[in-house]
Each structure stands twice: as C-alpha cells, then as structure tokens.
Amino acid sequence: MSTSVVLPALGESVTEGTVTRWLKKVGDTVQEDEGLLEISTDKVDTEIPSPVSGVIEEILVQEDETVEVGAVLAKIGDGSGASDAAPAPEQASSDSSDQEQAAAEETPEAAPTPEPAAAAPAVAKPTAAEPAPASGSTGTDVVLPELGESVTEGTVTRWLKQVGDRVAVDEPLLEISTDKVDTEIPSPIAGIVQEILVKEDETVAVGSALARVGDAAATTSPAEVAPEAPSTEKPVEADQPVAAPAPQAAPAPAPASPAPAPATTASAPAAASTPAPAPAPAAASADGDDVTYVTPLVRRLAQQQGVDLAAIKGSGVGGRIRKEDVLKAAEAARTAPATPAAQTAPAAATRQISELRGTTQPMSRLRKVLAERAVASMQQTAQLTTVVEVDVTRLAALRDRSKGDFLAKTGDKLSFLPFFALAAAEALQSYPIVNATVDGTDIVYPATENVSIAVDTERGLLTPVLRDAATKNIAQIAHEIADLAARTRDNKLKPDELAGGTFTLTNTGSRGALFDTPVVFLPQSAILGTGTVVKRPGVVSVDGKDAIAVRSYVFLALSYDHRIIDGADAARFLGAIKARLEDASFEGDLGI
Known part of the structure; x- marks a missing residue:
C-alpha cells in the first residue's frame, strides 16, 4: 500500500509552493523524516521530509512546478509499485x-x-x-529536528561525538546554532556513530540527516x-x-x-x-564525557573564571556540568587562597585579562543575525528616543518592605524590573500605538501585550517573550522573567518562546548604566530601556516649602519608530509609566 506525500501547510498566508529540487528519485529508498525535495514559497525555502520509510514509487510534481498546499507530491510504498532495478x-x-x-x-x-x-x-x-552496513538499513539517521515555526536551518557548531564513539539514548551528539537559539541534538537511539554526514560550520535545512547511528557495526x-x-x-x-x-x-x-x-x-x-x-x-572516553558534554556557555565561562572542568563534578542530569557548578568552583578558588595570602595582590586578583586580545574571531551565527537585523531596522525605520526621569523613592521603600516576604513565599528575588514591566504593559493598554506594528501602509494593533525581555548571554542578546504581561501580577512576572532568563543563559529555551513579542524591555541599568538609546528591532515599533536606580539629593515639598532630601531616581528611555509614533505619543506613554511608578500603589498587585 502506498503513502502519499503532500505539500504541508507552511504558514498561515502560504497557499502554494514551487518544487525547486528533488533530493530523491523513483526507486530510491528513504527513511522516515529524511529529506525528499526542496520547496520554495514566498516566505521560506525548506525541505519536505518523508512521512514514512520505504521506496519512492512515483513522483507526481516535476521541478519548477508550482502546486497548492495539500497537493500530492509523490507516493512511497514497499517498492512493489516501482522499478525493481533499484x-x-x-x-x-x-x-x-x-x-x-x-x-x-x-x-x-x-x-x-x-x-x-x-x-x-x-x-x-x-x-x-x-561502509555498506553503515549506509544501509542497519543505521538510524539523526536528522535536524524542527526548532521553531520560523527556524528553517541550522549550523553545526561542534560535534560532541566522533565516528566509532558509543552513544546512549538522548545523549548529545552535536551542537546546533540557529538564528533563534543554540542547542544540542541528542541521539534518538543507543549505538555506535557509524557516519557523520555534516561537517562543523556547515549549514543544513531542517529535516536533513546529520549523522547515522547503528548497532556495533x-x-x-x-x-x-x-x-x-x-x-x-x-x-x-x-x-x-x-x-x-x-x-x-x-x-x-x-x-x-x-x-x-x-x-x-x-x-x-x-x-x-x-x-x-x-x-x-x-x-x-566515558570518563571524559563529563568534560566533553558541556555547553559553549559553560566552557567559555570556565575559561573566563580560570576553572578546570576536569576537576568539577557536575550536578546536572547524568553528571552534566552546569553554569552554577563553574561559578561555585570559581568562588571556592577565590576564597581558598584569601586566608593564607590575606592582601598580597588584591588588584591582580580582581582584574581579568581576556584571551581575545590580539586575535581575530569570526562572528557567530547569532551575532550575524543581530547585526543584519540592527542595520535593517535602522535603515527601514525612523527611530527617535525620548527620556524621562522617575522618582521611585516610594517604590524603593515598598520593595524594601516586601522583598523578605516575597522571597519566602515565592522563592524569587524582588527587583525593580517586574514593577517596570507591569507599568509598561498597563501603559501599552492605554496607548496601543506604542504596541503596534507596521504592515505596508497599515497599522496593526495586537490584542495582547507580549513583552520581550532582553537577556544578555555569552552568545549574544536574546529576547524571550513574557506573554500577556498586563494580566499578570508582580509575583508571576518576577517568576517568569527569572525562569526565562535562566533558561536563556543555560541554552534551554524553546525557539517559540523567542517569537511573538510586541514590545521590548531592556534593563541596561543592571550593569550600572544611567540610560541608553536602544535600537528598535522589527517588526516591533518601540523598546523601553530602564537605567540603574540611584540615590541623590532631590527637591521635595515639605509643608508647602521646598526642601532637599535623599531620593531614588531612574531614567526611562523609549526608542520608537517615528513613522507611526509621534513624540507626543511617546511622552504620554512615558508619563503613564512615570505616574504609576511614582504612586507605587502595587500592594494589591504583589501576588503574595
């Protein structure tokens, strides 16, 4: 009995596709999820995988022919309907x-x-x-899985196993980098790596075979x-x-x-x-696996901290070394010599000299994507930045009173960021033009406020999305931000969690910056930068008279697309956030 291979739905607005190249021909044997052909649409070029394992009996659509979604492209069976010559x-x-x-x-x-x-x-x-058993049916192909709706390809950054190495089920085989996330690809079966089909730094489409794993051939x-x-x-x-x-x-x-x-x-x-x-x-080789199977983030962090990975016992699954293990080892190394050599060379102990000095390094895939999008955004939009200063003295007092109970009841630390996120999301509901996007000559107003949170990682800037932020309380926002940031830095983020943002919040104040002029990334129209909260003298009114007092201040900088957002819109939006933060009436929104 034959199975039909149909053109699947490749997006909401995609109704047809053109066959650009057949990767297999009639009589060829294919494995399930192995690439059959390449399809080109007005949105994306991708490969269509085989839904079943078998022999190609018939090809119904020729190259350069355009067909609608749902059309039958080929038929796959047991080989009885195809030529026996193959x-x-x-x-x-x-x-x-x-x-x-x-x-x-x-x-x-x-x-x-x-x-x-x-x-x-x-x-x-x-x-x-x-080579016959390695390339025959005795091995199982490891294919590049779907890593998100908009992810169509990935680049092999590093192989964790070599030909001849034994792997267990779900044991990482290689590291893949996409324009959304860097991740590890696990082995679907236990066995021996028989063949590596894609070299490092090579880019392949989703569904492509990366390696072949089989029994002890x-x-x-x-x-x-x-x-x-x-x-x-x-x-x-x-x-x-x-x-x-x-x-x-x-x-x-x-x-x-x-x-x-x-x-x-x-x-x-x-x-x-x-x-x-x-x-x-x-x-x-098994003993060395604990050192081999570390993510690029952990490996780079160990180099920066001067930590020997071979001397660390991982606390992760299967003894995997995690970021926390490296930081603990680095902290132990710093505190241990502090006792015998009390204050011999404090300056040398705190300064770190980067190994990148005097070198030339290629851009990572993520850095290339960020560079391209930043340049495209600056060329295609008219960006402007408006800055306001907010007196958050009352908010700081509320935070100081509540952070102990908040930590005890939720397990999360209470920072200023959840307050900023909630105030911004509420202001977006009142001024939806800041949350809007441009579609040709139309302005699209989303129905929800999905706030992208900028997270600084070793690989570059990533923006996981806090969805429906205006409907959440401070405890929910704080927990989701902490979870998203941790999984982003540990490379555990799902690609779909990086999509769908309508507005971005970047906390440059976490590194001590007063304010900056952040860049808006398309298709969004605005991004809010929050500076560091500082104490300094300020003028207050006491009994109707001006007086000098110690106050807490923060700068909020809104960059926006001047094509649809005017300066008055930005000022009204920032004014709403300023009023909400200075009023500091968040007791009912803490969620504890």
Whole structure:
C-alpha cells in the first residue's frame, strides 16, 4: 500500500509552493523524516521530509512546478509499485558481501599458514564492504529536528561525538546554532556513530540527516582494534595474522556477543588478549564525557573564571556540568587562597585579562543575525528616543518592605524590573500605538501585550517573550522573567518562546548604566530601556516649602519608530509609566 506525500501547510498566508529540487528519485529508498525535495514559497525555502520509510514509487510534481498546499507530491510504498532495478543491485551486493564475509572468516581457519598471500585479498574485501552496513538499513539517521515555526536551518557548531564513539539514548551528539537559539541534538537511539554526514560550520535545512547511528557495526574496529593486535603478537607472527585482525575487528568492541566467537577460535591467544584491553578505551572516553558534554556557555565561562572542568563534578542530569557548578568552583578558588595570602595582590586578583586580545574571531551565527537585523531596522525605520526621569523613592521603600516576604513565599528575588514591566504593559493598554506594528501602509494593533525581555548571554542578546504581561501580577512576572532568563543563559529555551513579542524591555541599568538609546528591532515599533536606580539629593515639598532630601531616581528611555509614533505619543506613554511608578500603589498587585 502506498503513502502519499503532500505539500504541508507552511504558514498561515502560504497557499502554494514551487518544487525547486528533488533530493530523491523513483526507486530510491528513504527513511522516515529524511529529506525528499526542496520547496520554495514566498516566505521560506525548506525541505519536505518523508512521512514514512520505504521506496519512492512515483513522483507526481516535476521541478519548477508550482502546486497548492495539500497537493500530492509523490507516493512511497514497499517498492512493489516501482522499478525493481533499484533494489536488485542492493540485494545482490548485500548477498555477495555476505558470501565474501563468510569466505573471509573461513580463510584463516582453512589454511592459516600455507596461503598467507591469499589472505590479503580476503582482508581487502571485508574492508571495502564495511561502509555498506553503515549506509544501509542497519543505521538510524539523526536528522535536524524542527526548532521553531520560523527556524528553517541550522549550523553545526561542534560535534560532541566522533565516528566509532558509543552513544546512549538522548545523549548529545552535536551542537546546533540557529538564528533563534543554540542547542544540542541528542541521539534518538543507543549505538555506535557509524557516519557523520555534516561537517562543523556547515549549514543544513531542517529535516536533513546529520549523522547515522547503528548497532556495533565494524565502523570503529579497524581504527581502534587493528593497532592492538600487532602489539600483542610477536613480531615473527605479525606477517601471518595480518588478514585476521581486520575480520576480527567487528567483534572487538563487543566481546560478549556470541556471534563473533567462532571466528576467533583460530587464534585463541590473540583473541583472549584482544578483548581485554578493549573496554579500557571505552571507559576512558566515558570518563571524559563529563568534560566533553558541556555547553559553549559553560566552557567559555570556565575559561573566563580560570576553572578546570576536569576537576568539577557536575550536578546536572547524568553528571552534566552546569553554569552554577563553574561559578561555585570559581568562588571556592577565590576564597581558598584569601586566608593564607590575606592582601598580597588584591588588584591582580580582581582584574581579568581576556584571551581575545590580539586575535581575530569570526562572528557567530547569532551575532550575524543581530547585526543584519540592527542595520535593517535602522535603515527601514525612523527611530527617535525620548527620556524621562522617575522618582521611585516610594517604590524603593515598598520593595524594601516586601522583598523578605516575597522571597519566602515565592522563592524569587524582588527587583525593580517586574514593577517596570507591569507599568509598561498597563501603559501599552492605554496607548496601543506604542504596541503596534507596521504592515505596508497599515497599522496593526495586537490584542495582547507580549513583552520581550532582553537577556544578555555569552552568545549574544536574546529576547524571550513574557506573554500577556498586563494580566499578570508582580509575583508571576518576577517568576517568569527569572525562569526565562535562566533558561536563556543555560541554552534551554524553546525557539517559540523567542517569537511573538510586541514590545521590548531592556534593563541596561543592571550593569550600572544611567540610560541608553536602544535600537528598535522589527517588526516591533518601540523598546523601553530602564537605567540603574540611584540615590541623590532631590527637591521635595515639605509643608508647602521646598526642601532637599535623599531620593531614588531612574531614567526611562523609549526608542520608537517615528513613522507611526509621534513624540507626543511617546511622552504620554512615558508619563503613564512615570505616574504609576511614582504612586507605587502595587500592594494589591504583589501576588503574595
């Protein structure tokens, strides 16, 4: 029975697509989720994966032909409806390779001494046949999964495993970078990495095969076991068993399996010595996994803090080293030498010299995307910034009174940011033009206030979205901001959590800045920058007379697209936020 491959829905406004290239032809065998063809629409170019495993029986749409969503592109079945010419050579080659393999196994037993020359061809044939199991049905393709609605491709930044390495289910294989998020791709099955199909720094489309993982096939044996056999044999006997190590390479990684046992009976001393050292390299590589499987953020943080990852015991799942483990190790290293050398060189201990001095580094994919979007935003919009100063003395007093109970009841620290976010979201409800977007000659007013929170990470600036911010209280906003920021820095954020923002809030005051002029990123029309809260003398009214008192102030800077937002709109919006913060009547909104 055949299965139809149809053109799926690729977006709300996408109604048709054009076949740009077929990646498979009639008679080819495909795996489930393996790329079949490339489709181009007015919004995106992407690959269409196979919904099932089988043989392509018929291609119904030719290249450069445009079809509607839902149209049948091809049919996949068990091969009965397609030409038998394609599967036949595959079967013949597998049969012949089985016969050659059997002959190779019998050759050392039948005539181990009289025909050393005949053994050499026997070695060459199994070696040439090795790639067949790796590329056949014995392995499972690891494909680039969907990482969000708008993510169509990813770049391989680093392979965590190499060909021949053993992996467990859900164990990370590689690191992928997209324009939304950097993440690790886990192995779907347990087995041996048979083949790596995509190199580092190479960009591939969603659904593309990245690697192939299968059972303990003879993928790593020639590299790992062949050097072992000559080292355990005497030099005089090395000429004769040359043919034997290659066929015996397959059972070496799994000495407990019953199948390879008869093939090793001809050289019992060698077989007995070869499996013994084999587990040692595997154990060594497993011990090194805790250091290998760290995210780029953790690795870079360890370099900056001068922490040796090999000396850290991870607290994450499976012993994974997390950011907190590195920070604890760095703090322990700073406090430990403080006792013997009290104040020997305080200046040298606090200053860190970057390893990037005097080097040239390529831009990361995220940095390239940020650069392109920043330039596009400045070229396509008319940006202007308006700044106001807000007296947050009452708000600071409320925060000081409430932060103890807030932490005890919610588990989150109470900062100024949740108050700023709630005040901004409420002001957006009153002045929706600041929350609007431009669509050609139309102005679109969203029905919700989805506030993007700018988060500074080692990879660059990311903006996870706090959805429906105006409907939440301070406790909910504080918890969601803390959760989003932590998962963003730990590379655990889902791509969809970065989409859908209508307005952005950036807290540059967290690093001590008074204010800045932030850049609006399309399609949004405004971004609010909050400065640091500082205490300084201010003029207040006491009994109708002016007096000098210590007050807490903060600058709020609103950058906006002057095409649809006027200066008066910005001033009214900032005035609403200023009034809400200076009034500081948030007791009923704390949520505790």
